[in-house]
Amino acid sequence: MTRKAYDYIVVGGGTSGSYIAAKMAEQGASVLVLEAGGSDRNPLIQMPAGYVKLLNAARYMWFFQSVRQEQLNGRTPVIPSGRVIGGGSSVNAMVYIRGQSTDYDRWVEATGDESWRYERLLPLFRAIEGNNRFNDDLHGSEGPMKVSDPLHVNELSRAYVQAAQATGLPFKADFNRGQQTGAGFFQLNTHNGRRCSAADAFLYPATKTGLIDISSGSLVHRVRIENGRAKSVIFSRGNAVTEIEAQKEVVLCAGAIATPKILMLSGIGPQQHLKAHGIDVVLDRAGVGENLQDHTEVPVLAFCNGKYGYFGQDKGWNQIRNGLQYLLFKSGPVTSNGVEAGSFFDPDDFSNDAKIQQFCIPSVYLDRGTTDLKPSYGVTINSCVLRPASRGTVRLNSGRADEQPLVNPNYLSDSEDLRLSIAGLRQARRVLNSAPLKHMVDREIFPGTGKDTDEELAKHVRAFVKTVYHPVGTARMGREDDPNAVVTSDLKVMGVEGLRIGDTSAMPNIISGNTNSTTLVIAAKAVEAMAGTVTGAMGSKRAG
Structure with missing residues (x-):
């Protein structure tokens, strides 16, 4: 890290974090990416068949153990999640699916915001996509995220x-x-026989701006909130605990299990639950950790x-x-x-x-x-x-950042x-x-x-029955008068300035299919909303 403060701190260097960090740096802002995992420079990640060998690799995966599932004979299945630069896009099966247009209609109903309609999102899908077979009104061929046939x-x-x-x-x-x-x-996020992750497509090319610092092996403890605004992020790397200031915004992109955990550790969540773990309540928000959905x-x-x-x-x-x-x-x-x-x-x-x-x-x-x-x-x-009706929760196991949360998918x-x-x-x-x-x-x-x-x-x-590795919905979008919503339709955490969510946590309802491409579109919507905050950013001058 080369700075004591950054315009933006992105928590999570996965699919959405890679996109958001890249796009903000391209607009002249300084960005710190905090990723709990390590490098994605492993041949097993790059070669499409290699991901099967990584499914049990703790070096690249979180293994969130669920609580006892009564409908599964008391089993406690594990929900793996990417813990590596590129996140899920570095360890998933690469299947390229957008879902059904009616999935996004449900998001419009939840938020009252027509900009989440599929037809309105289509330009974002097309701009992101670099398809080697299609180039028409539904598909893009020039985007950085490559899509190809097997x-x-x-x-x-x-x-x-x-x-x-x-x-x-x-x-x-x-x-x-x-x-x-x-x-x-299925079409796949591959190019010339190699995986195309969000890190390959967006994050690494944007490091040429000189405005992105990537801190791997960094476990976020909490976001410090002062006077109703996200001020800084406290995290550990090895034995050192560091606090870095965000001059514009903190963007949580840690996934649908870790993002609500970080919110709650930061004092945002169900009031009684936070108090039970000795956490000072910054904002009583009942919906944090609720609405967990998984395929x-x-x-x-x-x-x-x-x-x-x-x-x-x-x-x-x-x-x-x-x-x-x-x-x-x-x-x-x-x-x-x-x-x-x-x-x-x-x-x-x-x-x-x-x-x-x-x-x-x-x-x-x-x-x-x-x-x-x-x-x-x-x-x-x-x-x-595709559209499970079951809903679960993510809750804290303790007030410690290094302890896994209690995950109840309620399958x-x-x-x-x-x-x-x-x-x-x-x-x-x-x-x-x-x-x-x-x-x-x-x-x-x-x-x-x-x-x-x-x-x-x-x-x-x-x-x-088992997970398909698609948890979503634990800090969902909604109308501002919805007591169970966590973020507005422009992905800002309600009641806190300078704090945004850019990952699958924000989905009101899960989409009909693999979630990676939609995660990128959520990130793109976050960038659109953040564009107005870049004015006055620190720009290209690097601090020592």
Whole structure:
């Protein structure tokens, strides 16, 4: 760090933090980025297939342990979250989905602000996007965040798309055009066989301005608020505790679990909860840590009758061959994210807007700790409920910044989420039993043949349902007279000057699909709102 004060302090160097820091520096402001994790300069991050190896890597991930989930047989599932420069965009599956236009209509209803309508956000999506296939009124081709088709598609993925069509779903060439319903291949945030993270697209290029300092390994303790204004940020790096002043704004981009935690440690949140942990109340805001939403998925697994899929491709001679193909030609299985194909649908009526997203994984895959299933040649079809009705909370475990919060996603607390999960299982089975996929499948492992009743499938859901790594909503946008809203429609924390939120915490409702692209648009909206605060910024003169 080269300064004692910065125009802006961005807490979190992930998807939204990378974008906001870059854009403010490009406007001539000095920016400090505080990131709890470390460098993203790891080949496993850069190569698309490598992210699977990072899912259990504490060096790059937070592992937020949930409290006991009553609807999941008392399980306490982990919700991983990126802890690295680039955040989730450095460790996610790279799937590029914007959601449905009606998702954003719900945001307009929550905020009363028409600027959150999808049609109004479309220019931001297009400006961010650098798509190698589309360049039209819906897609951009010149943006820094690269989007491309999979360079390698496994035969099981192709068979899934054909089998899904056999069940009545149409082929969908673009899941981000019109109604989502259909089966097809996901576009990815990749470029020439490499991951394109928000750090690659925005943060690193903007460091050339000389106005951005990135402090990795920095754990934020709290935001100091004086006379109703965010004054500075207190954080630790190693054994040293430092306080840095923000002359314009502090922007929280720490994610939907860490952002409400930081707010509460700063004295903003439910009054009685803060007092219980010995925290001086700056602002009684009941909605902080409420409204937690997360996508969940439940699997159908089947063994194959031949050597189909990716099993063994990271072992022995296969590993050497695939590695050389990637290094020399940027092609082959290493360019795959392992989730090449999928579908969107309403299980009750394919003509309706989608309620479920399916992912086809050309291998036998279950979340850690769920079973001792021996890997083999197989296929997994995961069904994700797109608009879960269940709502959870994030609460402090103590007043210490180095202790994890109490995370209660409250999975399946609404019976509709369970019903849709079961319906997703039934559709996955229909796909497995349709040509050409059925000719490649030997037998179903989970839920298991003969388990057909709602009761039996519900038991499977409760045992195996897991996060899709998309927590949102814990400091949501709303109207200023809404007692449960935390930020205004321009993402300012209500009741505090100079404090803004730029991440998924602000979503009133989760979108229908992977959240990374929408996170960037939230960041872009924050930058639009912040543009007026740059006047009088410190500019390009660097302090010693």
